Amino acid sequence: MNDTNNSDSTTVLADDAPVNLEAEFEASNVKEVLDKLDRELIGLKPVKTRIREIAALLLVDRLRKQFALTSETPTLHMNFTGNPGTGKTTVALRMAEILHRLGYVREGHLVSVTRDDLVGQYIGHTAPKTKEVIKKAMGGVLFIDEAYYLYKPENERDYGAESIEILLQVMENNRDDLVVILAGYKDRMDKFFHSNPGMRSRIAHHIDFPDYSADELLHIAKLMLATQNYRFSPDAEKAFFEYITLRMKLAHFANARSVRNALDRARLRQANRLFANASKALSKTDLMTIEAEDILASRVFIEGKLDSEPESGQ
Amino acid sequence: MMTNQGNRVTQGQFSFLPDLTDAQITAQIKYALGRGWALSVEYTDDPHPRNTYWEMFGNPMFDLKDPAGILMEVNNCRKTYPNHYIRVIAFSAVRGVESVTMSYIVNRPKKEPGFGLVRQEIGGRMIRYSIHSYATDKPEGERY
Numbered sequence: 001m002n003d004t005n006n007s008d009s010t011t012v013l014a015d016d017a018p019v020n021l022e023a024e025f026e027a028s029n030v031k032e033v034l035d036k037l038d039r040e041l042i043g044l045k046p047v048k049t050r051i052r053e054i055a056a057l058l059l060v061d062r063l064r065k066q067f068a069l070t071s072e073t074p075t076l077h078m079n080f081t082g083n084p085g086t087g088k089t090t091v092a093l094r095m096a097e098i099l100h101r102l103g104y105v106r107e108g109h110l111v112s113v114t115r116d117d118l119v120g121q122y123i124g125h126t127a128p129k130t131k132e133v134i135k136k137a138m139g140g141v142l143f144i145d146e147a148y149y150l151y152k153p154e155n156e157r158d159y160g161a162e163s164i165e166i167l168l169q170v171m172e173n174n175r176d177d178l179v180v181i182l183a184g185y186k187d188r189m190d191k192f193f194h195s196n197p198g199m200r201s202r203i204a205h206h207i208d209f210p211d212y213s214a215d216e217l218l219h220i221a222k223l224m225l226a227t228q229n230y231r232f233s234p235d236a237e238k239a240f241f242e243y244i245t246l247r248m249k250l251a252h253f254a255n256a257r258s259v260r261n262a263l264d265r266a267r268l269r270q271a272n273r274l275f276a277n278a279s280k281a282l283s284k285t286d287l288m289t290i291e292a293e294d295i296l297a298s299r300v301f302i303e304g305k306l307d308s309e310p311e312s313g314q
Numbered sequence: 315m316m317t318n319q320g321n322r323v324t325q326g327q328f329s330f331l332p333d334l335t336d337a338q339i340t341a342q343i344k345y346a347l348g349r350g351w352a353l354s355v356e357y358t359d360d361p362h363p364r365n366t367y368w369e370m371f372g373n374p375m376f377d378l379k380d381p382a383g384i385l386m387e388v389n390n391c392r393k394t395y396p397n398h399y400i401r402v403i404a405f406s407a408v409r410g411v412e413s414v415t416m417s418y419i420v421n422r423p424k425k426e427p428g429f430g431l432v433r434q435e436i437g438g439r440m441i442r443y444s445i446h447s448y449a450t451d452k453p454e455g456e457r458y
């Protein structure tokens with residue numbers, strides 16, 4: 001393919017001119033991001049498939065543009081649903097990068113907000129606040145976490161509705177300037193869309209993030225450790241798998257985030273253990289290795305309780 | 315003003331040039347954002363060339379990445395005050411600079427009546443000259 005694959009070139013190709021999807025794919029550098037997504041995010045099959053589909057759609061759209069077949073930008077606003085720690089924020093960040101590489105957002109940054117950043121405290125406070133956030137997100141992606149908090153039906157004087165109205169307007173009129181991604185738990189998002197049909201109709205892609213299996217969580221744990229130059233001893237790996245199985249049944253389980261927190265605590269215990277035997281000379285392997293005892297010391301094993309719960313008897 | 319054909323107020327950058335197009339304004343905003351300056355939109359209907367204190371339209375805009383947000387405010391201001399002077403200013407917060415580094419007009423009244431020369435006789439047959447905008451004879455808000 002020659003240099004006609006420049007998306008903002010205005011020359012229209014002849015009807016019988018050949019275009020090459022493969023070359024367009026290479027030129028967009030989007031492959032790199034998709035591969036990175038595959039490598040660094042464990043599991044999430046349905047999510048990865050949807051993202052590939054969207055990337056394919058945008059790529060084909062770019063080719064169609066070369067024949068002047070489309071004039072309108074496709075709607076790219078998305079909705080991510082799933083339990084805590086299933087990777088919604090992480091994927092949103094990658095999405096910003098993918099859209100940037102494909103030329104659908106100009107800068108590719110992510111502005112992550114919640115209700116407090118959008119909704120004001122008194123009359124006349126909300127509109128400037130929402131608009132300021134929107135202006136910051138222009139050229140990139142606006143990520144609204146737990147979007148259903150914007151809408152509080154029990155309070156008819158709530159300012160959230162005003163914020164939603166401005167968002168709806170921008171999502172329609174400034175489709176070239178920013179992409180909005182909403183995120184939250186599935187059932188509450190469904191309720192939110194039910195009461196805000198305007199929002200639902202402006203969102204083209206609904207992506208559901210499944211919970212991770214224990215195997216996937218162990219995989220994620222190993223990946224997280226590797227990036228921090230730690231690793232499990234074979235026994236520790238077994239212990240951690242057991243830990244995950246137990247932890248999944250307890251309250252406040254937050255998938256990959258719980259794994260991250262458990263690892264942070266294991267590192268703390270490892271440091272303590274090394275310190276207790278300070279007289280012994282330490283090797284590089286000692287400093288890198290998390291042993292089974294660092295994990296088995298968790299109260300999840302001993303009392304069947306979270307480490308963050310208050311001591312029993314208190 | 316005699317040298318300024320058509321009574322156009324000249325103040326800030328580019329004011330001797332034809333009006334900037336939106337694409338040109340966007341390019342200027344992009345330049346300012348690239349330097350890390352904060353932009354804001356201001357308006358006035360008091361066209362004296364030395365009136366540097368204009369009204370702010372909304373808040374100054376910090377931490378924006380893309381010109382679209384600022385152009386949106388320019389257009390909001392144009393909608394609210396179609397017949398006022400509107401300018402975009404860029405502020406540099408760099409220590410030791412801490413002042414406006416760019417300023418250019420992005421909207422003008424349809425008709426700019428221009429300025430008259432006022433002579434004031436003072437002691438010793440001396441004369442003081444000043445310029446007076448025909449527009450400011452009317453009260454604020456009704457001038458154009």
Ligand SMILES: Nc1ncnc2c1ncn2[C@@H]1O[C@H](COP(=O)(O)OP(=O)(O)OP(=O)(O)O)[C@@H](O)[C@H]1O
Nearest residue numbers: 040041042083084085086087088089090220256257
């Ligand atoms: N599939 C995965 N592979 C590797 N790490 C992951 C994966 N999913 C999530 N993580 C890690 O788990 C942590 C939490 O993920 P993230 O913040 O994206 O979750 P979330 O769905 O946004 O949660 P919440 O709903 O609570 O905001 C992050 O540190 C992220 O790097």
Ligand SMILES: [Mg+2]
Nearest residue numbers: 088089090145
């Ligand atoms: Mg999140």
